[in-house]
Amino acid sequence: MADDQSERVxxxxxxxxxxxxxxxVRRGERGRAVPLLAAVPAVLWMVAFFVLPLVVFAxxxxxxxAFYDVAFPLTTDAYEAAITSPLNRTxxxxxxxxGVTTAxxxxxxxxxxxxxxxxxxxxxxxxxxFLITSSMFASYLxxxxxxxxxxxxxxxxxxxxDRVGLIDEPLSFLLYSRFAVVLALVHxxxxxxxxxxxxxxxxxxxxxxxxxxxxxxxxxxxxxxVILPVMAAPAVSAFVFVFILAAADYVTPQFLGGRxxxxxxxxxxxxxITVGNWPLAAATxxxxxxxxxxxYLMLNMLLRFRRLHDLRIQT
Amino acid sequence: xxxKVRTGLSRREFxxxxxxxxxxxxxxxxxxxxxxxxxxxxxxxxPTASAGGTPQAPDASGTINFLSWEGYDIPVDSMNAWKKxxxxxxxxxxxxxxxxxxxxxxxxxxxxxxxxxxxxxxYMPLYTELDILTPLDENKLPNLEGMFEFxxxxxxxxxxxxxxxxxxxxxxxxxxxxxxxxxxxxxxSSWYDLxxxxxxxxxxxxxxxxxxxNLACKILxxxxxxxxxxxxxxxxxxxxxxxxxxxxxxxxxxxxTSKLVSGDAVACFHGWAAMNTFAADQGLDTxxxxxxxxxxxSFCDAYAIPPTTQNPDAALAWINESISAEVxxxxxxxxxGGVTVEAAVDLLNEATVGLYPYDDLEGLLELAPLxxxxxxxxxxxxxxxxxxxxxxxxxxxx
Numbered sequence: 184m185a186d187d188q189s190e191r192v193x194x195x196x197x198x199x200x201x202x203x204x205x206x207x208v209r210r211g212e213r214g215r216a217v218p219l220l221a222a223v224p225a226v227l228w229m230v231a232f233f234v235l236p237l238v239v240f241a242x243x244x245x246x247x248x249a250f251y252d253v254a255f256p257l258t259t260d261a262y263e264a265a266i267t268s269p270l271n272r273t274x275x276x277x278x279x280x281x282g283v284t285t286a287x288x289x290x291x292x293x294x295x296x297x298x299x300x301x302x303x304x305x306x307x308x309x310x311x312x313f314l315i316t317s318s319m320f321a322s323y324l325x326x327x328x329x330x331x332x333x334x335x336x337x338x339x340x341x342x343x344x345d346r347v348g349l350i351d352e353p354l355s356f357l358l359y360s361r362f363a364v365v366l367a368l369v370h371x372x373x374x375x376x377x378x379x380x381x382x383x384x385x386x387x388x389x390x391x392x393x394x395x396x397x398x399x400x401x402x403x404x405x406x407x408x409v410i411l412p413v414m415a416a417p418a419v420s421a422f423v424f425v426f427i428l429a430a431a432d433y434v435t436p437q438f439l440g441g442r443x444x445x446x447x448x449x450x451x452x453x454x455x456i457t458v459g460n461w462p463l464a465a466a467t468x469x470x471x472x473x474x475x476x477x478x479y480l481m482l483n484m485l486l487r488f489r490r491l492h493d494l495r496i497q498t
Numbered sequence: 499x500x501x502k503v504r505t506g507l508s509r510r511e512f513x514x515x516x517x518x519x520x521x522x523x524x525x526x527x528x529x530x531x532x533x534x535x536x537x538x539x540x541x542x543x544x545p546t547a548s549a550g551g552t553p554q555a556p557d558a559s560g561t562i563n564f565l566s567w568e569g570y571d572i573p574v575d576s577m578n579a580w581k582k583x584x585x586x587x588x589x590x591x592x593x594x595x596x597x598x599x600x601x602x603x604x605x606x607x608x609x610x611x612x613x614x615x616x617x618x619x620x621y622m623p624l625y626t627e628l629d630i631l632t633p634l635d636e637n638k639l640p641n642l643e644g645m646f647e648f649x650x651x652x653x654x655x656x657x658x659x660x661x662x663x664x665x666x667x668x669x670x671x672x673x674x675x676x677x678x679x680x681x682x683x684x685x686x687s688s689w690y691d692l693x694x695x696x697x698x699x700x701x702x703x704x705x706x707x708x709x710x711x712n713l714a715c716k717i718l719x720x721x722x723x724x725x726x727x728x729x730x731x732x733x734x735x736x737x738x739x740x741x742x743x744x745x746x747x748x749x750x751x752x753x754x755t756s757k758l759v760s761g762d763a764v765a766c767f768h769g770w771a772a773m774n775t776f777a778a779d780q781g782l783d784t785x786x787x788x789x790x791x792x793x794x795x796s797f798c799d800a801y802a803i804p805p806t807t808q809n810p811d812a813a814l815a816w817i818n819e820s821i822s823a824e825v826x827x828x829x830x831x832x833x834x835g836g837v838t839v840e841a842a843v844d845l846l847n848e849a850t851v852g853l854y855p856y857d858d859l860e861g862l863l864e865l866a867p868l869x870x871x872x873x874x875x876x877x878x879x880x881x882x883x884x885x886x887x888x889x890x891x892x893x894x895x896x
Contacts, residue, residue: 231783250627250628250874250883251600251601251604251605251628252604270891270894270895273895274894323636328756331756331760331762332760335760335761335762336760336761336762337760337761337762338760355745356746358762359745359746359762360745360821396677425500437705437747437749438749438753439746440741440746441745441746442741442745442746442747442893442894442895444746445893445894450890450894453653453886453890454890455601456595456597457595457597457601457707457886458883458886458887458890459597459600459601459604459883459886461605497727
């Protein structure tokens with residue numbers, strides 16, 4: 184019975200006017216030419232300033248280190264060093280840990296906020312959206328230093344807890360720890376994720392939810408069979424976006440990270456600037472890039488496997 | 499009992515070794531490396547040493563592309579007036595770490611176009627190997643005559659290479675010390691005081707591999723440029739202890755000062771007298787700096803002209819002016835540092851002249867000598883790249 188109800192709700196989600204979005208529109212050849220031309224500047228820009236440098240960058244990773252320089256012959260030494268280094272493995276684990284935690288928390292917090300904005304906020308929506316985006320007006324470093332002020336030994340949290348008698352000594356784990364890095368990164372990326380999810384939720388019409396309710400779905404079933412399937416692709420996109428940026432970040436860990444908060448990004452920066460081993464830094468970067476690409480492809484395949492691919496296209 | 503380094507004047511804007519600058523470096527060398535030219539191809543003809551004639555500063559003008567710490571472009575009244583008279587403009591690129599200098603010059607190649615840099619004396623062997631230092635024409639540096647004999651000398655080839663060519667002009671210096679908040683801890687006269695269990699998690703260390711290794715060598719009684727390979731483990735262990743006692747490694751001295759002010763740290767491995775002033779400017783006037791019993795090391799920054807220069811005469815004129823008594827003194831007050839020009843001492847205000855014992859420089863430099871970094875290559879001694887790689891390991895896994 185419950186399964187039947189669940190199927191009906193899911194079917195409604197995939198066929199209701201509010202749920203099926205953006206049916207492909209056929210255009211003539213002339214109609215296609217205009218968007219293609221419009222895309223040319225962006226494509227040229229990306230090729231010149233992203234793809235070509237990346238190719239050169241990859242080439243450097245196969246050159247021989249010459250201490251602040253590179254030389255022939257071509258070699259895979261840098262890759263071998265990057266993969267076999269115990270330090271790199273430790274830092275890679277830190278990066279993954281920081282990236283996954285930040286991404287999970289950000290999406291988990293962002294999704295209900297986006298839902299609230301879409302269906303509950305009403306007149307206060309604009310004001311709340313403004314408040315959410317206003318945190319982006321402050322620079323990245325200012326926000327990092329703000330967290331130091333909040334989490335420090337004499338910061339807002341410790342002072343308050345001390346004043347109300349809950350602690351005798353400042354809580355040291357709050358700052359210069361992986362916790363602090365994740366907290367700051369969640370704060371930095373949350374507005375972007377909320378905006379992405381809110382935009383993705385816009386086509387999710389109230390009629391679709393009402394159809395689900397009419398078919399007997401409670402709040403939990405609506406989320407499970409209607410909202411989450413529609414939101415899966417945008418949520419995964421947001422997850423990947425946050426994961427990559429958080430795992431690769433090298434500034435926040437230096438200011439808030441402490442010893443266990445350092446990431447592979449910090450090591451790459453050091454290899455370039457301090458150690459002067461450009462092939463090693465390039466090889467480590469390329470390996471990170473490949474790992475991120477593999478993650479993206481894996482999640483994409485997972486979406487296909489779960490038969491959500493069509494919904495992803497539609498949304 | 500440690501030697502106390504005194505300070506106390508105000509110079510607010512020098513927090514330019516702060517972490518705010520660090521983000522500007524980032525991936526830039528990578529991008530430059532990807533797009534750059536061969537650094538070997540050089541720029542305009544570099545000035546070369548010549549003999550004879552009355553030294554005279556070049557009558558140059560134009561833009562000087564400057565690469566160094568913020569504040570080392572000497573934004574003081576006397577220098578500003580000279581720039582205006584001369585028709586010289588400074589186009590600065592500020593660094594967050596000394597290693598940015600070699601990274602940017604080597605990665606950017608000629609297209610970087612830097613005319614003027616500074617280097618800390620310990621980097622002389624590295625910069626010589628990397629061909630970053632070009633010979634300077636002493637005939638265009640008449641103010642060399644006014645320098646203290648020591649700072650003008652060829653000691654350890656810091657500023658004059660073994661061929662007798664001048665490669666740098668020292669203009670500011672200071673001594674590294676143990677910086678602590680006297681309101682939180684008693685006077686600290688030994689570096690090992692930092693390892694007291696009561697200070698666990700309350701000290702700050704800085705991401706300065708060369709400075710840290712030089713200091714560790716001094717504490718262990720080793721000559722930093724002649725450390726046998728088998729002693730590297732001892733240095734690593736000592737530095738690991740300091741890093742373990744701290745909560746993370748600060749990206750800059752400015753960041754360590756912020757930690758002292760916020761109460762997140764009570765002492766630093768390592769600091770220097772200017773931090774007393776930086777902290778006072780942020781409202782904490784109880785920060786002091788000692789040179790502990792084991793000693794420390796001193797640093798001296800010199801102006802130099804890299805091979806990427808397009809305007810060597812203007813750079814030479816700048817260097818010459820930086821060692822005029824008036825500018826040298828005003829720069830020292832601004833940077834809370836020492837002077838290298840004898841006549842500048844009389845022009846210093848009371849607080850700045852009291853920083854260092856000018857009547858006993860020899861004694862100070864014996865306790866805190868000018869360090870020489872490890873050689874870039876050696877089968878016998880620990881090398882500079884080994885310092886750097888070891889420091890990376892210490893930072894992440896101490």
